[in-house]
Amino acid sequence: MEHAxxxxxxEPTLWKKxxxxxxxxxxxxxxxxxxxxxxxxxxxxxxxxxxxxxxxKKNPKPLDAGGFATxxxxxxxxxxxxxxxxRERLHRSLAFVTNEGQRVRVDLDIAPDDDxxxxxxxxxxxxxxxxxxxxxxxxxFKLTAASAQxxxxxxxx
Numbered sequence: 780m781e782h783a784x785x786x787x788x789x790e791p792t793l794w795k796k797x798x799x800x801x802x803x804x805x806x807x808x809x810x811x812x813x814x815x816x817x818x819x820x821x822x823x824x825x826x827x828x829x830x831x832x833x834x835x836k837k838n839p840k841p842l843d844a845g846g847f848a849t850x851x852x853x854x855x856x857x858x859x860x861x862x863x864x865x866r867e868r869l870h871r872s873l874a875f876v877t878n879e880g881q882r883v884r885v886d887l888d889i890a891p892d893d894d895x896x897x898x899x900x901x902x903x904x905x906x907x908x909x910x911x912x913x914x915x916x917x918x919x920f921k922l923t924a925a926s927a928q929x930x931x932x933x934x935x936x
Contacts, residue, residue, distance in 0.1 A: 791841035795819070799851050803830050803839045812839040816854035825861075826854040874905060875924040877931065882906060885927040889918050902931055 788795040792803040798819050806813045811832065815824040831840040840846075871887045882905040889898045898920055901913040916936030920926070930936050 789842075792839060794842045794847045796847065797851060799847075799854060801842055801847055801850050803842065806830075814842075814850060816850050818854075818858070826850070826857050828853075871922050873922055873924065873927065875927070877928055883911065883927070883931075885922065887916075887920060887922045900927075900930055900936055902927060 812830040814830040816826040
């Protein structure tokens with residue numbers, strides 16, 4: 780059965796609503812059922828989990844509004860955690876007082892580029908938020924107060 784791309788669907792084994800698609804599938808590992816939660820537009824599910832059998836102990840329990848809302852909440856939380864982890868992996872920050880007594884914040888932002896791997900190191904005056912120095916460094920740059928102070932002095936990392 781074909782459905783319009785933006786139409787809401789509320790069928791026993793397929794719901795599409797609020798930017799999410801819940802689809803009940805046969806569990807590949809056993810005779811049970813699973814549910815896939817996929818954001819509309821994504822090619823892979825964000826969350827796959829077990830689904831309850833129906834009363835006949837053979838077919839899946841139908842999706843309903845409460846179950847769908849719970850699945851959306853769980854899938855949204857999984858996506859939020861993945862995004863937070865990715866952001867933490869690509870961004871590091873450090874604050875310290877330089878040898879000259881200036882309070883600075885150092886941001887290291889890694890560019891995940893297969894062809895041109897690099898990172899941008901930016902050093903800010905914490906009092907004014909003015910950029911002291913910004914430049915390109917290796918993606919494996921070791922961010923420490925000492926390496927940041929050397930970067931302030933020389934512009935090299």
